[in-house]
Amino acid sequence: MSKQVTRREFLNLLSAAGGTAAALKAGSALGLLPHTAQAASMDLLAADPAKRKVAILGAGLSGLTVAYELSKVGYECTILESSHRPGGRIFTVRHGDLIDEIGNRQYCEFDDEPHMYFNAGAARIPSTHRNILGYCKELNIDLEIFINENKTSYVQDPALLGGKPIRNIDYTTHTRGFMAELLAKSLSAGEMDQPFTDSEAETLMSLIRSFGNLTEDNLYKGSFRAGYAAGGFLEHGVQKDIIAFRDLLKTQMGRQLLDANEGDTGPILFQAAGGMDKIIEGFTNHVGQQIRYRSMVKAVEVKDAGVDISYEQDGAEQLLQADYCFNCIPSHLMTGITNNFPSQYTEALKYIRRGTAYKAAFQAKERFWEKEDIYGGISWMNNPSSQIWYPTAGMHKQKGILLGAYDYGNGELHTAMTHEQRIEAHLTDGEKIHPNYRNQVEKPITIAWHRMNHMLGCSARWQRDRSGWSHEEEDLYHALQQPINGRHYMIGDQVSMHSAWQESAVMSAQWAMADLNQRLRA
Amino acid sequence: MFKTFLALSLFIACIGGAGAAESEREPFDDRYCTTCHGTEGRGNEGVQAPRLAGMEPWYLRRQLENFRGDIRGVHPEDREGIAMRPMATKLTDESIDDIIEWIFGWEYIPAEVTIKDGDPSRGRGLYGGCAVCHGANAEGNESLGAPALAGQNDWYLVTQLKNFLAGYRGAHPNDTYGAQMRTMVSTLRNEAGILNVVSYINTLSR
Numbered sequence: 260m261s262k263q264v265t266r267r268e269f270l271n272l273l274s275a276a277g278g279t280a281a282a283l284k285a286g287s288a289l290g291l292l293p294h295t296a297q298a299a300s301m302d303l304l305a306a307d308p309a310k311r312k313v314a315i316l317g318a319g320l321s322g323l324t325v326a327y328e329l330s331k332v333g334y335e336c337t338i339l340e341s342s343h344r345p346g347g348r349i350f351t352v353r354h355g356d357l358i359d360e361i362g363n364r365q366y367c368e369f370d371d372e373p374h375m376y377f378n379a380g381a382a383r384i385p386s387t388h389r390n391i392l393g394y395c396k397e398l399n400i401d402l403e404i405f406i407n408e409n410k411t412s413y414v415q416d417p418a419l420l421g422g423k424p425i426r427n428i429d430y431t432t433h434t435r436g437f438m439a440e441l442l443a444k445s446l447s448a449g450e451m452d453q454p455f456t457d458s459e460a461e462t463l464m465s466l467i468r469s470f471g472n473l474t475e476d477n478l479y480k481g482s483f484r485a486g487y488a489a490g491g492f493l494e495h496g497v498q499k500d501i502i503a504f505r506d507l508l509k510t511q512m513g514r515q516l517l518d519a520n521e522g523d524t525g526p527i528l529f530q531a532a533g534g535m536d537k538i539i540e541g542f543t544n545h546v547g548q549q550i551r552y553r554s555m556v557k558a559v560e561v562k563d564a565g566v567d568i569s570y571e572q573d574g575a576e577q578l579l580q581a582d583y584c585f586n587c588i589p590s591h592l593m594t595g596i597t598n599n600f601p602s603q604y605t606e607a608l609k610y611i612r613r614g615t616a617y618k619a620a621f622q623a624k625e626r627f628w629e630k631e632d633i634y635g636g637i638s639w640m641n642n643p644s645s646q647i648w649y650p651t652a653g654m655h656k657q658k659g660i661l662l663g664a665y666d667y668g669n670g671e672l673h674t675a676m677t678h679e680q681r682i683e684a685h686l687t688d689g690e691k692i693h694p695n696y697r698n699q700v701e702k703p704i705t706i707a708w709h710r711m712n713h714m715l716g717c718s719a720r721w722q723r724d725r726s727g728w729s730h731e732e733e734d735l736y737h738a739l740q741q742p743i744n745g746r747h748y749m750i751g752d753q754v755s756m757h758s759a760w761q762e763s764a765v766m767s768a769q770w771a772m773a774d775l776n777q778r779l780r781a
Numbered sequence: 782m783f784k785t786f787l788a789l790s791l792f793i794a795c796i797g798g799a800g801a802a803e804s805e806r807e808p809f810d811d812r813y814c815t816t817c818h819g820t821e822g823r824g825n826e827g828v829q830a831p832r833l834a835g836m837e838p839w840y841l842r843r844q845l846e847n848f849r850g851d852i853r854g855v856h857p858e859d860r861e862g863i864a865m866r867p868m869a870t871k872l873t874d875e876s877i878d879d880i881i882e883w884i885f886g887w888e889y890i891p892a893e894v895t896i897k898d899g900d901p902s903r904g905r906g907l908y909g910g911c912a913v914c915h916g917a918n919a920e921g922n923e924s925l926g927a928p929a930l931a932g933q934n935d936w937y938l939v940t941q942l943k944n945f946l947a948g949y950r951g952a953h954p955n956d957t958y959g960a961q962m963r964t965m966v967s968t969l970r971n972e973a974g975i976l977n978v979v980s981y982i983n984t985l986s987r
Contacts, residue, residue, distance in 0.1 A: 357807035595825025762923030
């Protein structure tokens with residue numbers, strides 16, 4: 260039997276035979292090498308003059324990405340957008356904006372100042388999301404650092420110290436200390452499963468001590484990492500009291516606190532300066548003229564040589580005939596639009612569940628959190644409002660916009676409430692951290708994505724089971740990713756395995772365009 | 782008709798505001814029924830919103846008024862009703878008139894059959910009780926306040942029958958017709974009965 264060649268060995272062989280370029284391409288395909296920023300390098304074929312009409316359904320990020328790229332190479336793109344604005348779930352709310360939640364329409368009454376905005380949808384860009392960042396660079400979008408974890412922000416849980424809010428830094432410093440002490444004891448007792456050499460064990464013990472700031476005798480006796488109770492600059496610092504490990508274990512919130520700084524939400528994160536919709540503006544500066552607003556798609560018919568789209572604009576029925584169609588209409592709305600899609604496609608569209616994320620925001624009359632050493636970041640609460648986000652924008656100005664609630668996983672609770680009930684709930688929850696909250700905030704807005712007109716849902720949920728994708732789910736996903744007749748592509752973060760990120764919307768659009776390109780080259 | 786409704790809403794939106802910049806604000810867009818209920822109100826399984834095209838004007842009115850008056854869509858287990866109720870709470874009598882006229886203009890096309898588990902021959906026997914009010918062909922009967930069932934989305938009929946059976950719908954003291962349905966639906970007994978009767982309704986046409 261021949262020896263199996265590892266992927267790494269295969270790449271070395273390929274590199275020798277076909278040069279670095281071949282190895283790089285194959286490496287991307289095998290998933291070993293990172294994809295480079297795609298924005299400036301889509302390398303699409305120029306449009307065939309006889310087949311250059313493109314219909315794009317939805318002016319969300321994926322649709323705009325397609326319009327931008329295909330326009331560059333000579334396609335004639337028309338974007339049909341059912342709402343009054345571009346951007347879909349990239350939605351920055353400012354003074355005077357309409358929040359078109361069905362049954363709870365609001366106009367935002369925030370002060371009309373550049374830093375007084377709220378990102379009601381996408382709010383963070385991880386530094387590893389290189390495709391969206393590639394467009395930010397290409398479109399000259401100013402970026403600023405987004406502060407996610409803030410050690411001076413609060414943690415509040417009725418189960419923890421009688422509900423008294425504590426600083427994130429107290430929770431994390433003491434928890435790490437106690438965990439390190441336990442680990443050190445385990446290692447000293449020789450109870451570790453893995454055998455270590457003396458040198459490895461020494462390194463590990465040193466790491467553990469450092470992780471928890473333990474004493475020489477491997478005990479945790481508090482740490483200046485949590486800050487000073489007094490002094491510390493012109494006088495000796497006085498250490499804060501330790502919070503007992505048993506008390507810290509009363510709360511389940513450690514997971515959120517420790518996770519907040521890991522994975523997609525780990526540093527470095529960015530936001531578009533002035534509001535996330537500056538990215539949308541970057542695209543619409545190029546393709547904005549191609550958007551037909553308040554144009555509601557009524558039927559999509561894929562034919563052998565193109566796609567017919569019926570839509571309604573200003574009460575009149577219109578027909579758009581295109582050679583190709585890129586469709587980012589949310590799956591759960593597409594199922595209600597007349598179409599001739601193949602059955603597996605329809606099955607996939609019906610399978611996806613719509614996300615229920617919910618957000619609320621207040622205008623703060625003054626930036627009271629800055630008086631408590633908080634600049635940006637998140638306070639975590641064990642109540643339905645769950646999070647308070649302090650704005651990264653407008654440091655030291657008079658006012659700011661606070662996120663007053665964010666429920667990503669179970670937004671239906673607030674969605675089912677009236678606007679007034681929602682606001683009262685967030686005030687009551689927020690008061691647990693900031694006692695004078697009710698008097699310090701005003702002009703609330705609430706956004707239940709499940710009810711937002713023309714969207715009716717947050718990010719797509721493919722997985723029924725949190726533990727992973729089933730084979731059936733993967734099959735449906737891949738079926739939906741494929742074009743119909745080589746003419747119609749579903750796109751958007753819904754056609755990705757990592758929904759709820761701008762990167763996924765961009766990559767889904769790029770995948771579809773690359774696939775079309777490959778078919779046209781063939 | 783609808784345009785009057787839209788114009789009226791715009792007028793209200795304009796006079797309702799405060800401040801000079803109000804005129805620059807995005808006007809309310811009242812054409813939202815089809816967002817959930819699909820192209821020309823043909824129903825959308827993706828958001829569990831039923832077919833409106835072909836619904837009788839008197840039935841639509843009663844249900845919109847029930848949603849608006851907190852008679853339907855208030856039980857915490859009635860997920861779809863809870864989603865619908867806030868859509869109706871702010872409707873005026875005039876806007877209900879306009880919506881009904883708008884919906885009346887949509888072409889009725891029977892819904893696609895999606896239920897495969899039921900036994901229509903068993904359902905036929907169960908349907909006998911239903912036929913008294915809803916008609917032998919499930920065509921509906923205005924004088925008895927019973928809407929047509931044939932051509933409606935079968936998944937919607939199943940949800941509603943389950944809701945009646947469990948008391949999630951029809952339990953409000955002012956829901957007279959709902960109370961009748963609750964009595965009648967008890968003869969279906971369980972989910973199997975519901976699937977059987979709906980699969981029989983799927984064989985009928987108006």
